[in-house]
Amino acid sequence: KAGVTQTPRYLIKTRGQQVTLSCSPISGHRSVSWYQQTPGQGLQFLFEYFSETQRNKGNFPGRFSGRQFSNSRSEMNVSTLELGDSALYLCASSLRGQGNSPLHFGNGTRLTVT
Amino acid sequence: DQQVKQNSPSLSVQEGRISILNCDYTNSMFDYFLWYKKYPAEGPTFLISISSIKDKNEDGRFTVFLNKSAKHLSLHIVPSQPGDSAVYFCAAMDGATNKLIFGTGTLLAVQP
Numbered sequence: 001k002a003g004v005t006q007t008p009r010y011l012i013k014t015r016g017q018q019v020t021l022s023c024s025p026i027s028g029h030r031s032v033s034w035y036q037q038t039p040g041q042g043l044q045f046l047f048e049y050f051s052e053t054q055r056n057k058g059n060f061p062g063r064f065s066g067r068q069f070s071n072s073r074s075e076m077n078v079s080t081l082e083l084g085d086s087a088l089y090l091c092a093s094s095l096r097g098q099g100n101s102p103l104h105f106g107n108g109t110r111l112t113v114t
Numbered sequence: 115d116q117q118v119k120q121n122s123p124s125l126s127v128q129e130g131r132i133s134i135l136n137c138d139y140t141n142s143m144f145d146y147f148l149w150y151k152k153y154p155a156e157g158p159t160f161l162i163s164i165s166s167i168k169d170k171n172e173d174g175r176f177t178v179f180l181n182k183s184a185k186h187l188s189l190h191i192v193p194s195q196p197g198d199s200a201v202y203f204c205a206a207m208d209g210a211t212n213k214l215i216f217g218t219g220t221l222l223a224v225q226p
Contacts, residue, residue: 004157033214035216040218041218042116042118042120042203042216042217042218042219043158043203043205043216044216045213045214045215045216048213055212056211056212056213058213090157090158092157097212098207098212098213098214099146099207099209099212099214102148102160102163103150103158103160103214104160105150105157105158105159106157107155107156107157108157
């Protein structure tokens with residue numbers, strides 16, 4: 001079975017721009033969660049989607065948004081980028097959702113904002 | 115506020131010895147705990163978990179201990195191997211909000 005695929009692996013953007021990150025979950029997994037990893041902060045939860053619906057949300061500003069498609073693929077969008085948005089963005093899929101089955105992570109998208 | 119804390123940013127251990135990684139939490143609604151391992155340039159991978167109704171779970175060289183009264187859990191790796199060198203994240207499931215909360219990670223270096 002193919003694992004979780006995130007594209008692109010690396011991105012460099014300028015302050016004020018917007019960015020879209022993509023995540024393809026493991027086949028059959030209906031839940032996709034997004035996390036932001038920064039040094040010293042660990043993995044900060046952004047949101048979880050299940051069957052195209054946002055099921056849960058972390059404490060991030062509205063500039064961070066996401067969606068899930070009928071094939072379970074998910075996208076995350078960050079608008080009006082700030083320098084502090086530079087981070088590794090990780091996507092994870094699971095069969096039944098965060099509370100009910102282990103998360104399988106992709107290798108992440110490294111976003112650098114200059 | 116950091117609800118899941120890993121107070122040791124790094125740990126160095128000799129090959130063959132025991133590695134003990136610690137994690138403290140503050141939220142009494144956490145009902146399930148997990149450890150993930152992360153190598154550079156890769157996503158975290160699930161290692162071992164424990165339910166709040168248990169105090170120990172063992173899987174090969176890995177054992178997780180949970181002390182609910184102290185709101186503390188630990189991961190023991192015996193014997194440690196150089197391939198265990200990675201960042202280890204503790205995570206806790208909030209049964210009230212259904213959110214998985216991660217700690218800040220501990221970098222384990224196993225010296226040959």
